[in-house]
Amino acid sequence: MEFLSRYVVLIVLGICLCLGYVIKHSITIIPNKFIPLVMAITGIILNAWINQWSFTPEILLGGLASGLASTGTYEMVRNIMNTKSSTEGGETPAISKD
Numbered sequence: 001m002e003f004l005s006r007y008v009v010l011i012v013l014g015i016c017l018c019l020g021y022v023i024k025h026s027i028t029i030i031p032n033k034f035i036p037l038v039m040a041i042t043g044i045i046l047n048a049w050i051n052q053w054s055f056t057p058e059i060l061l062g063g064l065a066s067g068l069a070s071t072g073t074y075e076m077v078r079n080i081m082n083t084k085s086s087t088e089g090g091e092t093p094a095i096s097k098d
Helices: 002-007 010-026 032-050 057-088
Strands: none
Touching (some): 010 032, 010 057
16 A cells, blocks of 8 residues: 555546546547556656656656556446446346456
């Protein structure tokens, strides 16, 4: 947990989360397997921009961690919503292969 609080930049995570959602649901040219790569690169660029275009190992790690955490956050929320909606209906949760 200390790693997350130290290196994840919430603004970068939020922007990457929204951008990843848009890519996944409306840009079909980009396959889903490349979304984490796009978010990692976007996270690095955004974190460098926030830090006045300076580039250090901490900025690199913060951008990578934030961009990749956005894909994990999306999957976590999607799984929670899928499990919650299927268990409320009396059905067992299904495992998706997305």
